[in-house]
Amino acid sequence: ENDLKITEKVKIALIIPSTIDDLAWSQVMYEGIEAVQKKYGEDKIEIEVSERLWNAVDAGSAIRQYASQGFDIVIAHGAQYQSVLDEIAPDFPKTSFAYGTGFATHHPNIFAYDPQAQQGAYLLGIMAGLKTKTNIVGIVGPVKSGDAIKYNIGFEKGVKSVNPKAAVRIAYTGGFGDFVAAGEIARTHIKAGADVLSGTAQQSVGAIKVASEFEGILWLSSDMDQCSIAPQTVLASQSYRFDEVIEKIISFRQEGIVGGKHLELTLENGFLEIVYNPKLVSVLTPEMNKVLNEAKTKIISGEIKVELK
Amino acid sequence: MILDFIIGIISAGIPLAAPLLLAGLGEMFNQRAGVFNLGVEGIMLMGAFVGFLVVLTVGSPILGLLAAIAVGALMGLLMAVVTVKFKAQQGISGIGLFMLGWGLSGTLFRVYIGGITSITGIKPFSFPLLGKIPIIGEIFFQNNILVYIAFLLVPISWYVLNKTAWGLKVRAVGTNPQAADTLGIKVERIRFQCIILGSMMAGLAGAYLSIAQTHIFADNITAGRGFIAVALVYFGRWKPAGIMWGTLLFSLAHALQRSIQVYGINFPYEIAVIIPYLLVIVVLALSYKSQLLGPVALGKPFIRGSRE
Amino acid sequence: MSEIISKLEMKKITKKFPGVLACNNIDIYLKSGEILALLGENGAGKTTLMNVLFGLYQPEHGKIFINDKQVIINSPSTAFKYGIGMVHQHFMLVPNLTVVENVALGLIGKRIFKLDLNKVRKRIEEVSKEYGLSVNPNAYIWQLSVGEQQRVELIKVLCLGANLLILDEPTAALTPQETDELIVLLKQMAEKGRSIIFISHKLNEVKAVSNRVCVLRNGSLVYEGKTQKHSVATLAEKMAGREIYMPTLKEKSQANSPILEIKNVFAKGNMGTMALDGLSLTVSKGEIVGIAGVSGNGQKELADVINGISHIERGKILLNSKNIANLAPQQIINKGIGYIPEDRMHEGTIPSFSVKENIIMKDYNKKPLSKKMFLQNSIIEKYSQKLISNFDIKCPDNKTMCASLSGGNVQKVILARELSRKPKMLIAAYPIRGLDLGAAEYVHEQLLEARSENVGILLISEELDELLDICDRIAVIYEGKILEILDRDIATKTKLGLLMAGIKNEKKAI
Amino acid sequence: MKKKLYSEAIYRLLIIVIAVFSALFVGAILLLIAKTNPLTAYYVMFTEPLSGKFGLTEILVRAAPLMLVGLGIAISFRSGIINIGGEGQILIGAIFGTFIALTFPDLPPYILLPLVFIASFIGGAIWGGIAGWMKAYLSVNEILSTIMLNYIAFQVYMFLIRGPMIDPKEVAYGTGVPQTALLSKNAWLTRIIPASRLHAGIIVAVVLAILVYIFLWKTTIGYKLRAAGAEAKAAKYIGVNVKNYLVLAMLLSGGFAGMAGAIEVCGVHHRALESISAGYGFSGIVVALFGGLHPLGIIPASAVFGLLIVGADMMQRSVTVPASIILAIQGLIILAIVSSQIFFSNIGLKEKIMIKLKLMKSGDKDDT
Numbered sequence A: 001e002n003d004l005k006i007t008e009k010v011k012i013a014l015i016i017p018s019t020i021d022d023l024a025w026s027q028v029m030y031e032g033i034e035a036v037q038k039k040y041g042e043d044k045i046e047i048e049v050s051e052r053l054w055n056a057v058d059a060g061s062a063i064r065q066y067a068s069q070g071f072d073i074v075i076a077h078g079a080q081y082q083s084v085l086d087e088i089a090p091d092f093p094k095t096s097f098a099y100g101t102g103f104a105t106h107h108p109n110i111f112a113y114d115p116q117a118q119q120g121a122y123l124l125g126i127m128a129g130l131k132t133k134t135n136i137v138g139i140v141g142p143v144k145s146g147d148a149i150k151y152n153i154g155f156e157k158g159v160k161s162v163n164p165k166a167a168v169r170i171a172y173t174g175g176f177g178d179f180v181a182a183g184e185i186a187r188t189h190i191k192a193g194a195d196v197l198s199g200t201a202q203q204s205v206g207a208i209k210v211a212s213e214f215e216g217i218l219w220l221s222s223d224m225d226q227c228s229i230a231p232q233t234v235l236a237s238q239s240y241r242f243d244e245v246i247e248k249i250i251s252f253r254q255e256g257i258v259g260g261k262h263l264e265l266t267l268e269n270g271f272l273e274i275v276y277n278p279k280l281v282s283v284l285t286p287e288m289n290k291v292l293n294e295a296k297t298k299i300i301s302g303e304i305k306v307e308l309k
Numbered sequence B: 001m002i003l004d005f006i007i008g009i010i011s012a013g014i015p016l017a018a019p020l021l022l023a024g025l026g027e028m029f030n031q032r033a034g035v036f037n038l039g040v041e042g043i044m045l046m047g048a049f050v051g052f053l054v055v056l057t058v059g060s061p062i063l064g065l066l067a068a069i070a071v072g073a074l075m076g077l078l079m080a081v082v083t084v085k086f087k088a089q090q091g092i093s094g095i096g097l098f099m100l101g102w103g104l105s106g107t108l109f110r111v112y113i114g115g116i117t118s119i120t121g122i123k124p125f126s127f128p129l130l131g132k133i134p135i136i137g138e139i140f141f142q143n144n145i146l147v148y149i150a151f152l153l154v155p156i157s158w159y160v161l162n163k164t165a166w167g168l169k170v171r172a173v174g175t176n177p178q179a180a181d182t183l184g185i186k187v188e189r190i191r192f193q194c195i196i197l198g199s200m201m202a203g204l205a206g207a208y209l210s211i212a213q214t215h216i217f218a219d220n221i222t223a224g225r226g227f228i229a230v231a232l233v234y235f236g237r238w239k240p241a242g243i244m245w246g247t248l249l250f251s252l253a254h255a256l257q258r259s260i261q262v263y264g265i266n267f268p269y270e271i272a273v274i275i276p277y278l279l280v281i282v283v284l285a286l287s288y289k290s291q292l293l294g295p296v297a298l299g300k301p302f303i304r305g306s307r308e
Numbered sequence C: 001m002s003e004i005i006s007k008l009e010m011k012k013i014t015k016k017f018p019g020v021l022a023c024n025n026i027d028i029y030l031k032s033g034e035i036l037a038l039l040g041e042n043g044a045g046k047t048t049l050m051n052v053l054f055g056l057y058q059p060e061h062g063k064i065f066i067n068d069k070q071v072i073i074n075s076p077s078t079a080f081k082y083g084i085g086m087v088h089q090h091f092m093l094v095p096n097l098t099v100v101e102n103v104a105l106g107l108i109g110k111r112i113f114k115l116d117l118n119k120v121r122k123r124i125e126e127v128s129k130e131y132g133l134s135v136n137p138n139a140y141i142w143q144l145s146v147g148e149q150q151r152v153e154l155i156k157v158l159c160l161g162a163n164l165l166i167l168d169e170p171t172a173a174l175t176p177q178e179t180d181e182l183i184v185l186l187k188q189m190a191e192k193g194r195s196i197i198f199i200s201h202k203l204n205e206v207k208a209v210s211n212r213v214c215v216l217r218n219g220s221l222v223y224e225g226k227t228q229k230h231s232v233a234t235l236a237e238k239m240a241g242r243e244i245y246m247p248t249l250k251e252k253s254q255a256n257s258p259i260l261e262i263k264n265v266f267a268k269g270n271m272g273t274m275a276l277d278g279l280s281l282t283v284s285k286g287e288i289v290g291i292a293g294v295s296g297n298g299q300k301e302l303a304d305v306i307n308g309i310s311h312i313e314r315g316k317i318l319l320n321s322k323n324i325a326n327l328a329p330q331q332i333i334n335k336g337i338g339y340i341p342e343d344r345m346h347e348g349t350i351p352s353f354s355v356k357e358n359i360i361m362k363d364y365n366k367k368p369l370s371k372k373m374f375l376q377n378s379i380i381e382k383y384s385q386k387l388i389s390n391f392d393i394k395c396p397d398n399k400t401m402c403a404s405l406s407g408g409n410v411q412k413v414i415l416a417r418e419l420s421r422k423p424k425m426l427i428a429a430y431p432i433r434g435l436d437l438g439a440a441e442y443v444h445e446q447l448l449e450a451r452s453e454n455v456g457i458l459l460i461s462e463e464l465d466e467l468l469d470i471c472d473r474i475a476v477i478y479e480g481k482i483l484e485i486l487d488r489d490i491a492t493k494t495k496l497g498l499l500m501a502g503i504k505n506e507k508k509a510i
Numbered sequence D: 001m002k003k004k005l006y007s008e009a010i011y012r013l014l015i016i017v018i019a020v021f022s023a024l025f026v027g028a029i030l031l032l033i034a035k036t037n038p039l040t041a042y043y044v045m046f047t048e049p050l051s052g053k054f055g056l057t058e059i060l061v062r063a064a065p066l067m068l069v070g071l072g073i074a075i076s077f078r079s080g081i082i083n084i085g086g087e088g089q090i091l092i093g094a095i096f097g098t099f100i101a102l103t104f105p106d107l108p109p110y111i112l113l114p115l116v117f118i119a120s121f122i123g124g125a126i127w128g129g130i131a132g133w134m135k136a137y138l139s140v141n142e143i144l145s146t147i148m149l150n151y152i153a154f155q156v157y158m159f160l161i162r163g164p165m166i167d168p169k170e171v172a173y174g175t176g177v178p179q180t181a182l183l184s185k186n187a188w189l190t191r192i193i194p195a196s197r198l199h200a201g202i203i204v205a206v207v208l209a210i211l212v213y214i215f216l217w218k219t220t221i222g223y224k225l226r227a228a229g230a231e232a233k234a235a236k237y238i239g240v241n242v243k244n245y246l247v248l249a250m251l252l253s254g255g256f257a258g259m260a261g262a263i264e265v266c267g268v269h270h271r272a273l274e275s276i277s278a279g280y281g282f283s284g285i286v287v288a289l290f291g292g293l294h295p296l297g298i299i300p301a302s303a304v305f306g307l308l309i310v311g312a313d314m315m316q317r318s319v320t321v322p323a324s325i326i327l328a329i330q331g332l333i334i335l336a337i338v339s340s341q342i343f344f345s346n347i348g349l350k351e352k353i354m355i356k357l358k359l360m361k362s363g364d365k366d367d368t
């Protein structure tokens, strides 16, 4: 843990598409920043949040307003905000803007963070491949794009790597916020024989809930640790350590770098990690853990490349 | 295999028709009395939240449902005051009600619950013997109680509308309020009653989603089902049975498209997910046009002694 | 059944509407067994006064007494309580309910569950037996002819056990026979101790039925007196404030070349049955041909097919010996056919449009009113003003909605539009229905004027007086065919009456 | 006469103010529940957007698409069709426009921009036209069809921007964000105020509003359109082909929503991306009805609604409240304002009140 010396207060503004309690993408970022605040104290870190700005127009004005109010770091937590940032950033050269998932840093004061979801997904896939008895694994997807694709590809590769016989079935709801539909897809998966499920986006909460109503179904989460909803079902979660990202950005700024970096969240840099559900972790036999740890080291060492093709 | 596929679709489709049916029948009463309530979505959200909150705190699903119905009634009362007393334009009022319901439920959720938690709520139960019957049992006798209530309400609504004095008044008020008025029928009172009744059913429909279906509450959990319910009233041409067929068609189509995806029948999922919406339109377009020319006064506020 | 109303008084009734003093300090009274006729021009305040009595409007001032006790009537249901029933000028029926259901509506009152339609059906049958008003209780209202609907309205109030009846222009849409039956009926009722207020613009009826008349003008009571003291003419004078002569055509038309020829036309009605089967008829230039007949014998369809609003199955319709059958309405309009439709409120005009916009309804797309699809506002302004003054249409200004004009004035708007287009051929359906004498006189003058300008006119009506007054020939339509055509000099009410009933020659009838 | 107009104005102002206040009062209770001071909240909501270039420009940025959608809605309502399909029509319009912009990146702006708008118009028109055609010829109720078509449009749109039309870079870097490539500068609407997002779209919108006014009230086609909507029976009688005019109305209505899509693409985002319709399809209905279904009323109405959006959003930021409260308050304000309309439409009631308020003597009568 390399701590920073924060001399004067850092003001951080956050724009999120959904809400700070969506138990997914938005919440994990919010908690990340909070963690940083706890670590360094309220006098050092100030936080402001705007929720529900899923449409980039309103986000645009929020971002500009924060920037003009003199926030040091303005985080637009979604891929759809890229173009808005591109046009606002030049007007506020001292402010650091960050968005993700993304790669493009068209201006020297934009950070793009980019969770390598496929890596964690790969490990979760391995668990699935090892744990499934029916050799059917189901994925509840939102829309076939962005992180969801990355996640699904990684997950499927993981499953196959340990259990080539296993079938990975993917179904999408066509949206991000339809909890009922997600739940119904989970149900359909299970009725169709799947015994290990996974999925992305805030709506997967609905799916987890349904899964938890069946005996012996396991769920593997993305984005953040979700075992609180279904302690008997959620085996493990891939979690994004945005607190690390924030610290990184702060330290960059201290070096006088206000942006222009493409920050990846990987297992290697520890910005991406697998959190196990203490109540369930015992279902993973030592052999299984061995396989997992090997895979993890291989990914970190770059021996295994989880290709997105 | 293929049999499971079909059973799976039907047994998944029927329960999902229930909330649409509850809300749809409710909206039917509004509209038969001449009021177009586009706010169903907002009412459902309030019902879903309040119901959930009560179950979470008190633990009793029954109380939860009652609370949802009560809050539905309140929202209905508001809608009635705005559209009947103040004679406000109905479409816009509905949108206002929708925004209010959505915002209110979201806010109260944040303030009083503040994060996604889950409840046991209402579970499906299997009828003693019937539930055991191979296929039939799984399809018809293993649902939660609200499903049966929803479908029971179809004949009941039909009876109320067509065989009772009140139903007759409703039909008159929705077609020629002036005439009803000259016969001493309290047009505005009937409309109040219908809007409130409809809203109660919408509240119940919302509670179904949180208490009986997902066992959680999350912001915007209805995800547009309120609007679908309104649309299906037109599919059913203001007849309970018609509305029932509409909701079944819609939710079975959904179950079908999910199964298509799950069973990996290869097929771009975008197409799959629009099947239900397409199907509803197409079926309506092809179906025969009924004689009943709907509630003619739909959307028009009643002003005593005015000709237009 | 409420107590018998031996005496009703309305004292100093004043009712304002924005911009209009509809009733100004009016006193009227009525004793049981009495039939009071309420007269007045369109817009005089008759309907308003009655709506006040019926609890639909609340007066600014004034009191109502029943049997010398003051009563507050603030809704129709209270009116019922006191035994007051009203047949409204514009039908108050629910089209997609059956007759029984419509009547039941009035009887169920506060009830919520119990709905015993059979009981209602019995009641209807009793009433229709007692007063000889036949109607099929199970028919839907939209299936009934205007006359039948009128009967339903009567049955409705009778079933509600009203012992004071208000009838607002009940005969406006009735055939002569029906009217006569109604008059007999009303007298019976009066004898049974009921009191009746009867509004009509047809003074011969008023004379035949009423004991007393009250005349309103611009919202004030201008005359009150015994009917038998008056002749139709003097009543008319009291009403209009001037003498009225219903014009009749003098010189015989030099009926020369035919303008409209209808040859063996077949057409379906909206019930799907053949509403016109093999109808043939010719109208010549400068001639008015009347179509007599009980409504529902194909008049509406005839008018519609000539104007291209509905299509024919077989046959020919020739205008200047060119076939115009099944052309689009637009084309037919352009060929110079004018049409005064029966439904003046929803077909002849657009209620929510201004008088100005209604006046240009058929010429908005012609020069000079529009150039290359742009409406020429200044010209339209002048044009509408001109017609409003020429046809003296009573309206605050040319921007008033037609909905708020009286039927009389609405009819003038239509006449102004149709006649000022200088049509070659004019179809006029029930042009004076519901109009006061002054207005009716005016309409007939205009029609005769057009005739003298060599326009061919087809006049559809149920009022034999009207037909006999101004038609050169009168054709009787029966079940979609022309039964017979009589020249004006040989046509008589009785002949026409029999023909309208479908009886072709008198011998058979006997 | 002057005095009359003056008191008239006072009356209207009074009613609106009362309506808004009652809404805000209820909202205040909500704010208190959410543990924030209503006064500061409202102060921000109504002053901050109006105090300064930023707020004002942002309001107009919202007003532009709202105005276009509102115009479309007005056309359809005027011809008796309730078009709830704005959302879908915006999306389809946006994607059509984007397609043109991406295919001919090098055309000069004065050619490309019109092309893009025409394309968007066509896109939206098709989507609206479907509903219109089905109503006219298959008697499928438009409320049903437009609601359903919204979902379908959303899926089609998502499919295109994550599939065939996705930004190649997104694929290259494997981020796969559903958005098209950035449009060439030729397809950008010029910013009319530097360092703000206010773009020429607002001018386009106002011009179109005036054109629509002329179209509806000064042309024969507009006349037929309104006639068909006001009284189909009479329209038939004067030879208007009512069915076709139904379809025309929906074509136009959809077309305008479609152009709102173009405005967002060319004016704000410079590419097609997720959730571009931003709920304008619905708020557009509110705007249209606030504007009295009259193009010239819709211009101010859209600005007012823009204020409502921007102000509420700023409120969220300055006094931290859950975003949902904004929705709730907007809903309340809408309900209050529609309810207040009766005080204008019911002339009798109006006279009574005005007399009570001494704005008018009981003698002189009121003809508005």
Ligand SMILES: Nc1ncnc2c1ncn2[C@@H]1O[C@H](COP(=O)(O)OP(=O)(O)OP(=O)(O)O)[C@@H](O)[C@H]1O
Pocket: B305, B306, B307, C017, C018, C020, C021, C022, C040, C041, C042, C043, C044, C045, C046, C047, C048, C049, C089, C404, C406, C407, C408, C436
């Ligand atoms: N609902 C109303 N709103 C506004 N003004 C009205 C209303 N009803 C009637 N009026 C006005 O009151 C006056 C009297 O109307 P009323 O209906 O009593 O005339 P009427 O004598 O029944 O005419 P008609 O012989 O044509 O039936 C009219 O001039 C009209 O302008």
Ligand SMILES: Nc1ncnc2c1ncn2[C@@H]1O[C@H](COP(=O)(O)OP(=O)(O)OP(=O)(O)O)[C@@H](O)[C@H]1O
Pocket: B305, B306, B307, B308, C042, C043, C044, C047, C089, C345, C403, C404, C405, C406, C407, C408, C409, C433, C434, C435
């Ligand atoms: N809703 C209304 N608003 C304004 N004026 C009205 C209204 N209803 C009736 N009136 C007025 O009442 C007067 C008479 O109306 P009424 O319908 O009795 O006329 P009418 O000539 O009898 O019509 P019709 O011939 O169609 O029966 C008219 O002057 C009309 O302006």
Ligand SMILES: [Mg+2]
Pocket: C046, C047, C048, C089, C168
């Ligand atoms: Mg009258």
Ligand SMILES: [Mg+2]
Pocket: C042, C089, C169, C407, C434, C435
């Ligand atoms: Mg009349």
